[in-house]
Amino acid sequence: MDKELRIVGFLCNWCSYGGADTAGVGRFVQPTDLRIIRMPCSGRIDPLFVLKTLIGGADGVLVSGCHPRDCHYAEGNYYARRRLEVLKRFLPIIGIDPGRFEYTWVSASEGQRWQHVVTSFTNQIHALGPVQRIGRQSLAKACSLGTVLEPLA
Amino acid sequence: MKIGVFVCHCGSNIAGTVDVVQVAEAAKSMPEVAFAKDTMYACSEPGQQGIIDAIKEMGLDGAVVASCTPRMHGSTFMRTVARAGLNPYMFEMANIREHVSWIGKDKVANTRKAIDLVRMAVAKLAQNKPLYSQSFSINKRVMIIGGGVAGIQAALDCADGGLQVVLVEKTTTIGGKMAKLDKTFPTVDCSSCILGPRMVDVAQHPNITLHASAEVDEVFGYVGNYQVEVRKKATYVNWKTCTGCGACMEKCPSKKSKDPFNELIGTTTAINIPFPQAIPKRASIDRDSCIKFKTGKCGICAKVCPTKAIDYDQQDEMITEEVGAIIAATGFDLMDWHVYGQYGAGRYPDVITSLQYERMLSASGPTGGHIKRPSDKKEPKTIVFIQCVGSRDKSVGRPYCTGFCCMYTAKQAILTKDHIPDSESYVFYMDIRAPGKMYDEFTRRAMEEYGAKYIRGRVSMVYPQDGKMIVRGVDTLAGAQVEVEADLVVLAVGAEGAAGSAQLAEKLRISYDSYGFFMEGHPKLKPVETNTAGVYLAGCAQGPKDIPSSVAQGSAAAAKVLSLFSKDQLQSDPQVSKVDLKRCVGCMKCAITCPFGAIKETEVRGEIKAQVIETICQGCGICTSTCRQGAIQLQNFTDNQILAEVNALLSSETEEA
Numbered sequence A: 001m002d003k004e005l006r007i008v009g010f011l012c013n014w015c016s017y018g019g020a021d022t023a024g025v026g027r028f029v030q031p032t033d034l035r036i037i038r039m040p041c042s043g044r045i046d047p048l049f050v051l052k053t054l055i056g057g058a059d060g061v062l063v064s065g066c067h068p069r070d071c072h073y074a075e076g077n078y079y080a081r082r083r084l085e086v087l088k089r090f091l092p093i094i095g096i097d098p099g100r101f102e103y104t105w106v107s108a109s110e111g112q113r114w115q116h117v118v119t120s121f122t123n124q125i126h127a128l129g130p131v132q133r134i135g136r137q138s139l140a141k142a143c144s145l146g147t148v149l150e151p152l153a
Numbered sequence B: 001m002k003i004g005v006f007v008c009h010c011g012s013n014i015a016g017t018v019d020v021v022q023v024a025e026a027a028k029s030m031p032e033v034a035f036a037k038d039t040m041y042a043c044s045e046p047g048q049q050g051i052i053d054a055i056k057e058m059g060l061d062g063a064v065v066a067s068c069t070p071r072m073h074g075s076t077f078m079r080t081v082a083r084a085g086l087n088p089y090m091f092e093m094a095n096i097r098e099h100v101s102w103i104g105k106d107k108v109a110n111t112r113k114a115i116d117l118v119r120m121a122v123a124k125l126a127q128n129k130p131l132y133s134q135s136f137s138i139n140k141r142v143m144i145i146g147g148g149v150a151g152i153q154a155a156l157d158c159a160d161g162g163l164q165v166v167l168v169e170k171t172t173t174i175g176g177k178m179a180k181l182d183k184t185f186p187t188v189d190c191s192s193c194i195l196g197p198r199m200v201d202v203a204q205h206p207n208i209t210l211h212a213s214a215e216v217d218e219v220f221g222y223v224g225n226y227q228v229e230v231r232k233k234a235t236y237v238n239w240k241t242c243t244g245c246g247a248c249m250e251k252c253p254s255k256k257s258k259d260p261f262n263e264l265i266g267t268t269t270a271i272n273i274p275f276p277q278a279i280p281k282r283a284s285i286d287r288d289s290c291i292k293f294k295t296g297k298c299g300i301c302a303k304v305c306p307t308k309a310i311d312y313d314q315q316d317e318m319i320t321e322e323v324g325a326i327i328a329a330t331g332f333d334l335m336d337w338h339v340y341g342q343y344g345a346g347r348y349p350d351v352i353t354s355l356q357y358e359r360m361l362s363a364s365g366p367t368g369g370h371i372k373r374p375s376d377k378k379e380p381k382t383i384v385f386i387q388c389v390g391s392r393d394k395s396v397g398r399p400y401c402t403g404f405c406c407m408y409t410a411k412q413a414i415l416t417k418d419h420i421p422d423s424e425s426y427v428f429y430m431d432i433r434a435p436g437k438m439y440d441e442f443t444r445r446a447m448e449e450y451g452a453k454y455i456r457g458r459v460s461m462v463y464p465q466d467g468k469m470i471v472r473g474v475d476t477l478a479g480a481q482v483e484v485e486a487d488l489v490v491l492a493v494g495a496e497g498a499a500g501s502a503q504l505a506e507k508l509r510i511s512y513d514s515y516g517f518f519m520e521g522h523p524k525l526k527p528v529e530t531n532t533a534g535v536y537l538a539g540c541a542q543g544p545k546d547i548p549s550s551v552a553q554g555s556a557a558a559a560k561v562l563s564l565f566s567k568d569q570l571q572s573d574p575q576v577s578k579v580d581l582k583r584c585v586g587c588m589k590c591a592i593t594c595p596f597g598a599i600k601e602t603e604v605r606g607e608i609k610a611q612v613i614e615t616i617c618q619g620c621g622i623c624t625s626t627c628r629q630g631a632i633q634l635q636n637f638t639d640n641q642i643l644a645e646v647n648a649l650l651s652s653e654t655e656e657a
């Protein structure tokens, strides 16, 4: 595969993070691009995290939580599903290819499914190629236009 | 802040595909890092001591351990950090084993990834705050859901340990599958002789409240303080007055009711007590077969009942039980074997399930312990057992081994010879799995002493011909096709999670797999715990297992509850949400989204503000992503911390394009 790209994952601790662990324990080989951030619940994920990550230069963002109805906190993933679906539809409006963002459901037992999710999402991002990086200065300039784009650093 | 980074080799588990020395070296130049070192096994005694020594010597304020998953050793290292005198929450982990070294062999890419993960963990830790638990009181009652042998064992152990136990059983009697068995392997002792007395103990134990014909409707609360809504399903008999005399059963004219206890071979009366040793020994009416419910006429049972217990107008009753812990022991059901068209998919009466065969063998069963084939009630002479029906068969979506079928098939072959000495048994098997004390010896006895003919191979087809069932299969050891003319075919049908287990798991907020089995906290180290504090598992609900293992798990789960309740107060997990009063505008949106009712309204200098009740908050952070003011933040998972992780990852890359 060509040069590694920047892919960030926001994963629920109780299911998908565990699923990624299960994949590891089972030695299910995966591409190395993804960096996982552990979340207590997919319901903790603010859509702005995804936006800021993409605007900050990530080539792709993957969110994964527990299967609907199977939330450790009863209903967190319902909130997540609604928020993330709205976000996905909103991305093209602000000029971001919606293919750079996916959300999915993987349980702690689904190591093999996790391997598949990571592999296909990584391939999808490689097909889209790297995003055009916005340099620090241009970013600062853009940021002065509105608060949503508040700089990360 | 002075952060220490400890990069674990995990022997060669990590060091084999990650350059851990380079990771530690890179960590040294990360912001706030005052110390970084690789270590052979961070979790070992010397490994943990090394962390403690470094914290003390270098005066560190926090530690990052880059090793395995925090789900494995997060709490181990938090204790280490605490032993060094730091607050245990001044700690983060970078998962460079499960998420890096084990999933790829490219050492350069892995090392780069490990460095990134360490950098992210450091950036997060830099903003961690020390957190302190609060104590809260617990309700030392335990609910056990499912009254099979596993649930019974758990109930008795907890009750003997002095706890108040609430046992909830779906059917009208406890006992589960074991109550249906005739004899049990590997000793062939009588099932009801060993289970019966334990069932009686449950009924008579002063500490056990039994709700039979009941199911869990809803579960609220958290460890130490659960409220469970139990629905007691109408039985149309007042169980307070019913004495179990059985007069109603004798007179009930509707004698063709389905008999689920006898696995539908044979029938029962519309009002019935499932079997003589039932606990509680109480009658209930099957509405679907009751003439009174169908036509409005009859009412005979009400006339004959000496205690006037019949109540045709009875309604479901809701009860709220308050408990501090829950054990789920809902067992298993046989999978729906009708998907096997090649075995007749239920069309041939003389192809039956193993559990139906148990009922036939049982002296208290519908045939009085005489093996009779269902079609013509004749005694069969040639019996074919087919193993792995719905086990180890990907074609029907059942890749797993049920584990106990090899053993009970051997048992049934032995019992068949006992019942019908001039009979012949054939067993089609894939492999014999008998790993238990005296287990392999037992299967050998079936073959050598009782002459059961074992044929290694799958059966391709079963069909009727001239009053016989022709079983056609392959003998893979002889490399030949075989055909057996059988009088009766017994299918060793595989197990799946009990019907409704997925819905129950959702109520208990525990995970389950696609076969309806509940997921344990850790496949090796937490076999009876779940990921939800205060909820435990026992028996086949967790995965198929035989009676000895189910009983062992029942006792294990009880021991877990007893140790949980050995304290009067529990320590709350302090990783909870906190409201910044200056930012909170009192909209209370957070309170609406909080699944636990952990947020209440308070007034601060005349203004409405949100307040988190720390012992109730479970730390999901749903409120945090709801609050538009950023006022309520899940501690150590704050917006700033998550963005700091993102930033740590991306900033190294953001060059002018």
Ligand SMILES: Cc1cc2nc3c(=O)[nH]c(=O)nc-3n(C[C@H](O)[C@H](O)[C@H](O)COP(=O)(O)OP(=O)(O)OC[C@H]3O[C@@H](n4cnc5c(N)ncnc54)[C@H](O)[C@@H]3O)c2cc1C
Residues within 6 Å of the ligand: B145, B146, B147, B148, B149, B150, B151, B168, B169, B170, B171, B173, B174, B175, B176, B177, B178, B181, B183, B184, B185, B186, B214, B215, B216, B329, B330, B331, B332, B333, B354, B355, B358, B404, B408, B411, B498, B499, B500, B501, B504, B538, B539, B540, B541, B545, B546, B547, B548, B550
């Ligand atoms: C044909 C056959 C023969 C066997 N022979 C042997 C043998 O000889 N020796 C041996 O060691 N093992 C044998 N086994 C295995 C044995 O049956 C199991 O190990 C044992 O029954 C497991 O007990 P359990 O309590 O986990 O589950 P179960 O026996 O299934 O009990 C579960 C209980 O929970 C109840 N329940 C289910 N869902 C709910 C709910 N939502 N709410 C409330 N209650 C609920 C059920 O009604 C049931 O009473 C055999 C199994 C089969 C199928």
Ligand code: SF4
Residues within 6 Å of the ligand: B579, B583, B584, B585, B586, B587, B588, B589, B590, B591, B609, B610, B626, B627, B628, B629, B630, B631, B632
């Ligand atoms: S959502 Fe935010 S602003 Fe509204 S009450 Fe809760 S903490 Fe206060």
Ligand code: SF4
Residues within 6 Å of the ligand: B576, B577, B593, B594, B595, B596, B597, B598, B599, B612, B616, B617, B618, B619, B620, B621, B622, B623, B624, B634
């Ligand atoms: S983190 Fe927020 S939403 Fe979750 S339990 Fe605590 S107060 Fe409720």
